[in-house]
Amino acid sequence: MIWVPATLFAGALQAWRTAVQRRVSKGMSVNAAGLVRYLYGLPFAVAIAGTYQWVIAPLPHFPSIGSHFLLFCAAGGIAQIIATNLLLMAFEERNFVVGTAYSKTEAVQSALLSVVLLGDRLAPLVWLGIASGVAGVMILSTGGKRMGPRELFRAIGQRCAIYGIASGLFFALTTIGIRRATMEIGTDDHIRAGVLTLAATVLIQTVLQGGYLVWRERDQVALVFANWRVAGQVGLMSSLGSACWFTAFASAPVALVRIVGQVEIAFTMAFAHFYLGERMARSEGVGLILVAIGVVLALAGAL
Template identity: 30%
Template sequence: MPVWILITVTAAFLQNIRSVLQKHLKSVMGTTGATFVRFGFGLPFAALFVVLLHFGVGDPLPPLQASFFGWVAIAAVAQIIAQALLIQLFSHRNFAVGTAYSRTEPAQAAIFGLLFLSDAVSGATVLAIAISLIGVMLISVARTAVSPASLVTSVFTRSAGIGLASGTFFGIAAVGYRAASLSLGAPNFVMQAAFTLLVGIGLQTGLMLAWMLWRDPGELARIRAAWKISLAVGLVGASASFGWFMAMTLQTAAVVKALAQVEMIFTFASTVLIFREHINKLEILGCLLIVAGIVVLLLV
């Protein structure tokens, strides 16, 4: 079994744990704070990964390219926006459905891969995008009277808009981080991923800290009060991102994110067992269609 598959499944499991913890944080702090803890509390762990690889394993630091910083900046900002949108979405719908909206990310990553990295888009990729879009529409109307008209107009609802936008920015971030890691070229995929993570998460921490100091300094007090859970979010978040970056250095972003839909299994388990939330049949069908669309993308 290719190593990128094992890394991706592990990262998906860790990401679900991070999302569960962030949903709890949303009840004690704002969207900005719940988004920040993923980066600010993950930074020490990202630095630790690089230190262990450099001084423990003996991997040299990668040679830097100008393009590396450009791609990291684009990816870092896109990921901040995507994460904030996803956390905001949790306030509109239940945990599993909120997560499912962003699952159009791999299909969108395929489009951005074509635009920015010249990755080919096949007919099967187009089919995958269509299947996922139908899934999003079903979720949007799952708690309303379903009709052909409502299926068409569902993608223009507030929840659908936030979810699709989250998927768009996640797709941009995935392609950007892959491009950044590949631009390093050496010494190996593990150090390339770790170094990309450190620079990216460092930039994100600085940007979000400056934003909170300017717009909402009171959020810092709420973050300090929830430091224990925030630290856990930082650990699993940084570890999951490390996994994504390693996998995307070895494989295209769209394919990695397609396999990552295994997270939906973990998400449904969290929804039922932890949050005790109800999911109706149309919501389940919509989620399954999104996953099916991504599976088609994986088989391309």
């Protein structure tokens, strides 16, 4: 059950990283902001993998790596880049609330893809938990605005909704790719599989995103290095959070990890309420309750 604490830590670290990244991403393009995460996260990702592999839990021999390991790392990494860009495109549309809400269907899409592509079998309680959690997160994503199921359904043909659904799909594909990559490592140690996959994936993302930036947005390169102190914090939080996510993906069905991982939004709300002093709308309280119910049901179904 290492995936449960790993997922909870991942949610908390990701909420923290998101808050810090807002400070460093101002004035940057979408691709430059993405490169900050990967470039500054790469040294930490390599250090985490190396420390675990050779210091914390040393092995006499390096674990065997399957022939498709790098392929699945690349697939997961590229899917994450595409998903992030699609989500930002949804934000740029007039009704960004709809785009955000539909991007939260990621948990459902992850569950369906894991059943089809990985052969996972989920208990009925897990499916109920997924439904409750997704409903709660969609309510929270409206930011307290009055937007019921009818309004969301009517908006399904809008570009913001299409971008949101597509973003959720590629985030789901990210989890499938990472899960499959960890299965290519010949070890029963889920932490080892997770951190080794993390280092390889972030390296691929850095090369791809960095190469694109130099090729198409060379003026943004200087901005990536301008605020390196804060960017370093983003890289550290991103790598620690991803190490937890990847460990969880290596040890449990991705659907369970994603539904429990929705506690991230609860951490984000708590940060906004207690640290930034933002008020919480009544509908947001309902959304948090649904997320909590979803997590409980998913855990009960997993036992």
